[in-house]
Amino acid sequence: MSVAGIGEFGLIDRVTARLTHGAAVLLGPGDDAAVLAAPDARVAASTDVLVEGRHFRRDWSSARDVGHRAAAANLADIAAMGATPTALLVALCMPADLDPAWAEELADGLAAEAGTVGASVAGGDMSASPTLTIAVTALGDLGGLAPVLRSGARPGDVVAVAGRSGYAAAGYTVLSRGFRTPKLLVEAYRRPEVPYAAGPHAARLGATAMIDVSDGLLADLGHVARASGVGIDVRRDAFEVPRQMRDAAQALGVDPYAWILGGGDDHALAATFPPAVALPAPWREVGRVADGAGVTVDGEPYAGPAGWDHFR
Amino acid sequence: MSVAGIGEFGLIDRVTARLTHGAAVLLGPGDDAAVLAAPDARVAASTDVLVEGRHFRRDWSSARDVGHRAAAANLADIAAMGATPTALLVALCMPADLDPAWAEELADGLAAEAGTVGASVAGGDMSASPTLTIAVTALGDLGGLAPVLRSGARPGDVVAVAGRSGYAAAGYTVLSRGFRTPKLLVEAYRRPEVPYAAGPHAARLGATAMIDVSDGLLADLGHVARASGVGIDVRRDAFEVPRQMRDAAQALGVDPYAWILGGGDDHALAATFPPAVALPAPWREVGRVADGAGVTVDGEPYAGPAGWDHFR
Numbered sequence: 001m002s003v004a005g006i007g008e009f010g011l012i013d014r015v016t017a018r019l020t021h022g023a024a025v026l027l028g029p030g031d032d033a034a035v036l037a038a039p040d041a042r043v044a045a046s047t048d049v050l051v052e053g054r055h056f057r058r059d060w061s062s063a064r065d066v067g068h069r070a071a072a073a074n075l076a077d078i079a080a081m082g083a084t085p086t087a088l089l090v091a092l093c094m095p096a097d098l099d100p101a102w103a104e105e106l107a108d109g110l111a112a113e114a115g116t117v118g119a120s121v122a123g124g125d126m127s128a129s130p131t132l133t134i135a136v137t138a139l140g141d142l143g144g145l146a147p148v149l150r151s152g153a154r155p156g157d158v159v160a161v162a163g164r165s166g167y168a169a170a171g172y173t174v175l176s177r178g179f180r181t182p183k184l185l186v187e188a189y190r191r192p193e194v195p196y197a198a199g200p201h202a203a204r205l206g207a208t209a210m211i212d213v214s215d216g217l218l219a220d221l222g223h224v225a226r227a228s229g230v231g232i233d234v235r236r237d238a239f240e241v242p243r244q245m246r247d248a249a250q251a252l253g254v255d256p257y258a259w260i261l262g263g264g265d266d267h268a269l270a271a272t273f274p275p276a277v278a279l280p281a282p283w284r285e286v287g288r289v290a291d292g293a294g295v296t297v298d299g300e301p302y303a304g305p306a307g308w309d310h311f312r
Numbered sequence: 313m314s315v316a317g318i319g320e321f322g323l324i325d326r327v328t329a330r331l332t333h334g335a336a337v338l339l340g341p342g343d344d345a346a347v348l349a350a351p352d353a354r355v356a357a358s359t360d361v362l363v364e365g366r367h368f369r370r371d372w373s374s375a376r377d378v379g380h381r382a383a384a385a386n387l388a389d390i391a392a393m394g395a396t397p398t399a400l401l402v403a404l405c406m407p408a409d410l411d412p413a414w415a416e417e418l419a420d421g422l423a424a425e426a427g428t429v430g431a432s433v434a435g436g437d438m439s440a441s442p443t444l445t446i447a448v449t450a451l452g453d454l455g456g457l458a459p460v461l462r463s464g465a466r467p468g469d470v471v472a473v474a475g476r477s478g479y480a481a482a483g484y485t486v487l488s489r490g491f492r493t494p495k496l497l498v499e500a501y502r503r504p505e506v507p508y509a510a511g512p513h514a515a516r517l518g519a520t521a522m523i524d525v526s527d528g529l530l531a532d533l534g535h536v537a538r539a540s541g542v543g544i545d546v547r548r549d550a551f552e553v554p555r556q557m558r559d560a561a562q563a564l565g566v567d568p569y570a571w572i573l574g575g576g577d578d579h580a581l582a583a584t585f586p587p588a589v590a591l592p593a594p595w596r597e598v599g600r601v602a603d604g605a606g607v608t609v610d611g612e613p614y615a616g617p618a619g620w621d622h623f624r
Contacts, residue, residue, distance in 0.1 A: 026354060027459060030539070032392040032524050033358035033452070035459050038350035042338060045434065046345035047449060049403035051441040080344040091361035091403070091447035122357065125447075129363040135403035135437075135447035137359060140345070147339060147347050212344050227342070 004096035015107045022120040024086035034123035036087045044140040046077035052132035060175045063102045065190040067109020070134045072192045076267035078140035079196040080212035082148040082203025085140040087122040088114050093129035117196045145203045153209040153228035157272040159287035162198035169263020170245050182244035194267045195282045202271045210271040216262045221295045231292030238286035258304045316408035327419045334432040336398035346435035348399045356452040358389035364444035372487045375414045377502040379421020382446045384504045388579035390452035391508045392524035394460040394515025397452045399434040400426050405441035429508045457515045465521040465540035469584040471599035472591055474510035481575020482557050494556040506579045507594045514583045522583040528574045533607045543604025550598035570616045
């Protein structure tokens with residue numbers, strides 16, 4: 001059985017039959033467009049694309065895992081504006097010989113990850129393609145608050161992170177060396193655990209800038225520093241190295257801070273807050289904003305790789 | 313010069329520098345998400361993907377043409393709900409050796425087509441991929457009206473079309489036989505001329521159902537008939553065959569009605585209206601809704617191809 005065998009409309013029927021819709025979906029799949037609630041008369045919208053062989057491998061991740069990751073990458077962008085995700089639209093390009101079950105399980109993963117924040121898959125498109133590709137657009141509601149931009153960090157602000165750093169990058173390295181454990185790291189790569197609610201919470205706490213950590217912590221803080229016209233210093237000892245990561249780093253001959261500071265794909269949230277704000281969990285302080293430019297670690301330039309360029 | 317040579321962030325900078333933003337774009341590219349105005353507290357959202365070799369060929373269409381077509385396919389979906397497009401988000405996957413000028417000219421085409429309705433490119437993502445792929449999400453504003461669904465056609469309604477039928481399909485056939493003329497048809501394939509404003513206008517006139525003709529006129533009217541639980545009969549003589557199309561059909565040994573009734577890609581709008589509605593241009597009556605099921609032509613089943621399956 002292949003997607004070519006059941007055809008475009010057959011596959012669309014099979015996939016949409018598996019989807020349920022959240023409260024924001026006023027009209028779901030099946031018409032020319034979906035209609036979503038945008039209660040505060042604005043909508044936050046972000047698009048992220050995953051390409052097989054570059055963002056995922058079918059021998060490393062199940063279809064359901066890829067769905068979780070594709071949804072998380074987009075939902076985290078919405079959370080990083082301080083918004084609450086409402087809906088996903090999904091363009092799925094797939095080889096004609098793909099098993100339809102793969103597409104169905106992908107949809108299950110997308111729907112399950114979106115469901116953790118009350119969002120759902122509201123529409124999409126499918127096409128055959130030589131390259132398995134998943135482009136997701138996430139929409140979200142700002143709940144009456146101003147969006148938290150990358151450009152608002154001010155000297156004296158505290159830099160804080162919510163969510164994991166380096167787990168997914170460590171899991172990627174483990175898999176790329178041919179191992180399947182430690183499970184903690186491999187699973188973190190397969191399905192990021194994103195503290196979505198920390199995004200709108202940060203907006204309510206008065207965060208001055210926020211970003212989703214997808215390129216790598218230092219690279220993404222670099223985006224904040226550049227947009228805000230400030231310097232950022234990160235303290236290495238603010239990051240705990242979990243035992244499984246320390247063991248894996250030792251076994252593989254890797255500096256675990258290369259994962260923590262340079263690895264993306266955990267989709268943690270990084271934000272800056274005025275120093276007077278008492279930071280509730282899961283936010284934890286990891287550095288400070290100062291006059292200047294660029295990102296330093298413990299006051300020094302960082303020699304390791306800071307992030308990831310999707311063309312290189 | 314290649315996209316790999318200038319890198320992901322270099323290319324994003326070059327492309328976004330070419331974009332201007334319409335009134336609905338409250339926050340454009342450069343942050344984790346865009347923020348768009350959704351003045352009536354709802355947003356219409358649709359995703360369509362174009363894959364090289366399947367939806368376009370670089371030797372048949374310029375990058376700018378592909379941008380126009382990719383935008384039009386999505387903007388027409390928004391118009392077919394009775395909504396006015398506000399913004400596009402674009403996921404662009406491209407071979408690492410692609411000339412950056414191709415991506416820049418694609419963006420120019422997307423922006424120019426969106427600009428014809430006051431919309432603009434508000435965000436997106438880029439990745440390397442072996443397969444050149446453009447996934448576009450369009451957002452739109454319903455202006456306080458109910459969305460016009462596929463499911464509202466009633467027996468006795470008039471079936472009407474706004475926009476061209478068969479021109480793009482004829483242009484595709486001409487190109488696939490190795491010709492580059494007639495220009496009217498080839499240009500119609502390269503850059504569809506979509507009567508976007510006819511969508512919201514139809515909603516205000518009381519259209520009972522509407523759809524964007526992308527799979528083929530009879531196939532898309534079939535979607536309306538099925539969703540509405542009615543039958544639709546189309547009159548062949550309602551469609552004028554322009555001279556260039558008649559000549560090309562004769563030269564190529566093709567029935568021009570195969571293009572008009574079965575060809576997609578013109579992104580005309582097809583709608584049903586209560587019989588009392590006086591239809592203003594560009595709407596023109598092409599058939600009637602009746603009790604029953606399926607689509608007939610002059611009262612008879614249609615023997616030719618009714619449309620296009622994107623997996624076959």
